[in-house]
Amino acid sequence: NAGVTQTPKFQVLKTGQSMTLQCAQDMNHEYMSWYRQDPGMGLRLIHYSVGAGITDQGEVPNGYNVSRSTTEDFPLRLLSAAPSQTSVYFCASSTSGTGSTGNTIYFGEGSWLTVV
Amino acid sequence: GENVEQHPSTLSVQEGDSAVIKCTYSDSASNYFPWYKQELGKRPQLIIDIRSNVGEKKDQRIAVTLNKTAKHFSLHITETQPEDSAVYFCAAGTYKYIFGTGTRLKVLA
Numbered sequence: 001n002a003g004v005t006q007t008p009k010f011q012v013l014k015t016g017q018s019m020t021l022q023c024a025q026d027m028n029h030e031y032m033s034w035y036r037q038d039p040g041m042g043l044r045l046i047h048y049s050v051g052a053g054i055t056d057q058g059e060v061p062n063g064y065n066v067s068r069s070t071t072e073d074f075p076l077r078l079l080s081a082a083p084s085q086t087s088v089y090f091c092a093s094s095t096s097g098t099g100s101t102g103n104t105i106y107f108g109e110g111s112w113l114t115v116v
Numbered sequence: 117g118e119n120v121e122q123h124p125s126t127l128s129v130q131e132g133d134s135a136v137i138k139c140t141y142s143d144s145a146s147n148y149f150p151w152y153k154q155e156l157g158k159r160p161q162l163i164i165d166i167r168s169n170v171g172e173k174k175d176q177r178i179a180v181t182l183n184k185t186a187k188h189f190s191l192h193i194t195e196t197q198p199e200d201s202a203v204y205f206c207a208a209g210t211y212k213y214i215f216g217t218g219t220r221l222k223v224l225a
Contacts, residue, residue, distance in 0.1 A: 031211040042122075042205060042217040043160070050211050059117065059214070090159060094211070103148040103167070105213060107159040 002026050006091050006108035013081040013115045021076040021111050023091030029106070031094045032074040033058070034066065036087040037110075043090065049074055081115040088112050118143040120208050122216025129196050130224050137191045137219045139206035146208040149182055149189045154203045154218075163204075164191070196223045 007022045025032065033048040035058075045058030049068040063085060065077040074093075078085060091108040119142040129135050141149075147168040152160035166173045166180045166189065173180050177196075182189040189208075193200055201223045206216040 033213070035215070043207075043215040045212065045214060048212050056212075058212070092213075094213075096211070103150075104162060104165065105150060105207070109159055 004091055004093050004106050004108040006089075006111050008111060009109065010112045011114070013078070013113065015081060015083060015115060017081050019078050019081065021078075021089055021091070021113075023074045023076065023108060024072050025074075025091075025093040025106070026072065027093060027095070027106065028071060029093035029095045030071065031096075032068065033092045033094075034064070034074070034076045035090045035092065036060065036085075037090060038087050046076065046089075078113075083115045086113060086115045118146075118209070118212075118214045120206060120214045120216045122206050122219060124219060125217065126220045126222070128222045128224060131196060131198060133196055135191075135193045135196055135200070135221055135223075137204055137206070137221075138188065139190070139208070139216050140186075140188050141208035141214070142187065143208065143214070144187065145210055147210050148208070148213075149180070150207050150213075151178075151180060151191045152205045152207070152215075154205065160205060193221075196221075198223050198225050 004025045030051045034046040035043040044060045047066040049055045089111045094105045122139045150165035153163045154160045177194045179192040204219045207213045
């Protein structure tokens with residue numbers, strides 16, 4: 001049981017490049033989210049999904065796309081990287097509120113992205 | 117949109133004293149309120165959580181209280197120790213979770 005797995009862990013991009021951050025979970029969770037955390041700041045919600053085929057915008061969605069073709073995977077795409085997107089990105093998953101682990105948010109280890 | 121406000125942003129306490137961090141939320145549909153501790157360079161770690169049908173929960177030196185009417189919840193850490201020094205985040209939601217801006221707690225030996 002690996003939990004939430006994110007790749008890559010570190011990435012440097014040039015302005016204007018595109019890339020995809022991968023996220024996979026093996027807990028059969030229906031809910032998945034992407035957050036960004038700027039230095040010394042809190043976690044801001046980028047996009048989230050309540051199930052395969054269903055995604056929605058969070059607090060800071062501009063410049064990012066997501067898709068959820070399977071329950072396990074929730075990739076985050078940067079369309080045209082900008083220096084303002086330099087941040088640490090966390091993928092998270094959770095399930096509905098039944099049982100002792102219901103609602104508990106499980107985080108991946110994070111992806112450090114630098115845009116130059 | 118939904119919002120979670122967290123105060124204070126920094127908190128310094130003497131070792132052995134108590135620390136209290138407060139959060140308010142705007143989405144009345146929120147039913148889950150976790151607290152996370154984050155150390156530098158690490159992912160957030162869950163330390164305690166509370167669901168909307170409970171007013172208070174305690175786990176050793178850590179407790180959380182929830183006032184759904186006021187849309188307010190708080191983290192209480194008693195007998196603080198140097199290893200409690202970290203950044204603490206609150207969050208609120210149902211399947212979509214909004215986080216507070218964090219509190220940097222320093223426990224002075």
